[in-house]
Amino acid sequence: MSHSAEVEASSSQIRKLWERHGIRAPLRFLGFCLSLLPLPVIQQAGQALDRHLSDKEFDARLEEIWGEITRLNSRTVEAESVEDSMLEIAKTVEANPHLRANVMGFLRELGTHQKEFCAIADDSGFQHIVHSFIAAESAKFLARSGGHNSIEHTTVNAESTLLHSSGGGSSNYVNQTTFRGVGGAVSMNSISTHGNVNVSGSGISIGANSGIVFGGNPYLIYGDCPKCGARIEVDRRALAGHSHVQCLKCKAIHEFSLPDA
Known part of the structure; x- marks a missing residue:
């Protein structure tokens, strides 16, 4: 399984904490917290957490949240690697509003709540954000000059979120994702955006010459059944490792056989 650079970097910091404080399962949750930060910040934040771990009140809070996570999803403990455990933690936090609120409070206490989250795909680049929990005052997903952002199974907690695309062939694809703000939330399933689309609270504003399109999954491939002629549509990611389709x-x-990506 491949992991994002943020997950790899935060896992590295957790292993360093294990060396100093002993291997403790709740530190996997701290790795998840670090993975929400930009790459340049993760190392410094890991060093700050090293100081926090000697605080009994902090340790009790950490154990409390970890207990709630493991009750909801035992795979967070059973996962063989820190990286895989962090992915399970992200799925669990995303799916449980009470836990999500608890985690948000913990992040603010840590001072790891970002002012701005920004994901950029440009010059025909492709960026895939999946099973993530993003906490920031504002969030921006920018696709430019043929770039594509794919945001799936993710929760974005921000007062405002901008989905921007410009230049030929650029787009943002959003699936099974919720944008939460102070005034409410907006969920998007299988939607592509172009131009400037702003999400704030429970509202969406669409800029001039901008819009949203239902569908547009960049991974969708299809063909006709040779036997009955029915259309077969499959997400190409689900076909990895397989040689037959029904x-x-x-x-x-x-x-x-899969066409070239």
Whole structure:
């Protein structure tokens, strides 16, 4: 399984904390907290957490949140690596409002609440943000000059979020993602945006010459069943490691090869 650079960097910091404080499962949650930060900040934040771990009140708070996480998802403990555990933690926090509020309070106490989160894909670049929990005062997803951002199964807690795309062929694809602000929340499923789309509270504002389009999954591939002619549509990521696909209509099984990405 591949992991983002932030997850790799935060895992490295947690292993350093393990060397000094002993291997303790709750520190995996601190790794998740670090992974929400920009890369240049993670190392410094890890050093600050080293000082926090000698505080009994901090340790009790950490144990409390970790206990809630593990009750909701035992895989956070059972995962073999720190990186995989952090992915399970992200899924758990995303899916549970009470836990999410608890984590937000903890992040503010740590001083790890970001002023701005910014994801940029430009010059035909591609950025995939999945199973993430983003906490910031404002968030920006910028796709430029043929770049693409794909945001899936993610929660963005921000007072305002900008989805921007400019230049030929640029887009932001949003699926199973919720944007939460002070005044409410907006959920987006299988939506592509172009131009400037702003989300604040429970409202969406669309700039001039901008818009949203339902559908547009950049991973979707399709073909016709050779036996019955029915259209077969599959997310190419679900096909990784497989060599056959089944038609949902006639149940025939066909061999396939993936086109170039």
